Amino acid sequence: MQQQNKTFQLPIRTAVVAGLMLSSLLVAVVIIALQYYFNKNLAEKTLHSRYQQTKASVNEYLESIDNRATNEINELKQLPRLLENPQINGEVGQLLVAVMQRNPLFQSVYLGQQNGEVEQLINLQATPALRQHLRAEEADRWLLIKIFNEDGQQHRRLEYYDRNFTLRHAWQHQSDFDITTHSWFSEATVDEVSKTQSYLLAEMHSPAQTYSVKLPDSDAVLSITVELTGLSTLL
Numbered sequence: 001m002q003q004q005n006k007t008f009q010l011p012i013r014t015a016v017v018a019g020l021m022l023s024s025l026l027v028a029v030v031i032i033a034l035q036y037y038f039n040k041n042l043a044e045k046t047l048h049s050r051y052q053q054t055k056a057s058v059n060e061y062l063e064s065i066d067n068r069a070t071n072e073i074n075e076l077k078q079l080p081r082l083l084e085n086p087q088i089n090g091e092v093g094q095l096l097v098a099v100m101q102r103n104p105l106f107q108s109v110y111l112g113q114q115n116g117e118v119e120q121l122i123n124l125q126a127t128p129a130l131r132q133h134l135r136a137e138e139a140d141r142w143l144l145i146k147i148f149n150e151d152g153q154q155h156r157r158l159e160y161y162d163r164n165f166t167l168r169h170a171w172q173h174q175s176d177f178d179i180t181t182h183s184w185f186s187e188a189t190v191d192e193v194s195k196t197q198s199y200l201l202a203e204m205h206s207p208a209q210t211y212s213v214k215l216p217d218s219d220a221v222l223s224i225t226v227e228l229t230g231l232s233t234l235l
Contacts, residue, residue, distance in 0.1 A: 062228075065105065069211040069224050070193045072099055072106075077213050077222055086111055086220035088119040088144060096121050097142065097165055107201075107208065107227045112179045114219040116154070118147040126227055127206060136160060140168060147177050184212040188221040198228060 076082060076099065082092050088111055100106045100123045107126040111119045122143040124131050134143055141163040147156050156175035160168050179185050187194050196210045212223035 065209070065226055065228075066195070068103055069106070069226055072103065073193055073211055073213050073222060073224055077215055082222070083215060083218065086113070086215055086218055086222075088121050093121065093144070093165060105226050106224055108225045110184075110210075110212075110221070110223040110225070112182075112185045112221045112223070115149070116147070116177075116179055117149065118145075118177065118179050120145040127229060129206075134158075137168070141165075147175055147179075184210040184223045185221050188212040188214045188223070190214045190216055201225075201227070 076095075079092070079095065081095075085092070088096060088109070096109050100109065100121070104123075104126070106123060107130070108120050108122040122130070122134070122145065124134065124136050124140055124143055130136075131140070136143060137160070139162055140160040142161040142165060144159040144161065145156065146159070147154065149155075154175045154177065155172050156177065157170060157172035159170040162168055184194065184196050190213070193211050193213050196212075198207050198209050200206065201208050207228040208225055209228060210223050210225045212221055214221050
């Protein structure tokens, strides 16, 4: 007798179960794919939104600094006492202290002369690392650095003042500082306030920007250096 070939057939129940499982698998794959797509889009939109918010905050922060520094330096350049005697001492020193007290981000104020002599008033509370770097004591509040020429040599004198702007101690050493290599000095004009590109303060490694203007009828240049450390809180 010849054996007939039998066609393989699945039971109906098995076929139905297999079909349901396959359908469920396909539905699961589609759902996972849709979730991935929508989550990816949501993440991209959230990231873009945060970027725009951060960008707006940074621009607002920098614009605020620009306005404050520009306004202050424009007012200072009109002070009769500063124009008569462009040096940081006496009443001029007190006025500069007041300006820096109401603007905590102002790290220092410079007065530079064409003969290479420079005066720099520093707010020792601008950043915590500044005090240590400049060897200031706890009672020191202000530091006045003077670069001057004497007997054919350039000297750098550091005078430390307390919060009442009373001299506490001082020391000096020879220097080779060349003010003409600094753009805030060489590019300063009388008509408008110049602004440098942001840069890192030497040895402090903190971002800063300097605003400067040339005093009318004078070779002296007045500048304000602003620390931009506040940007880190916006990023």
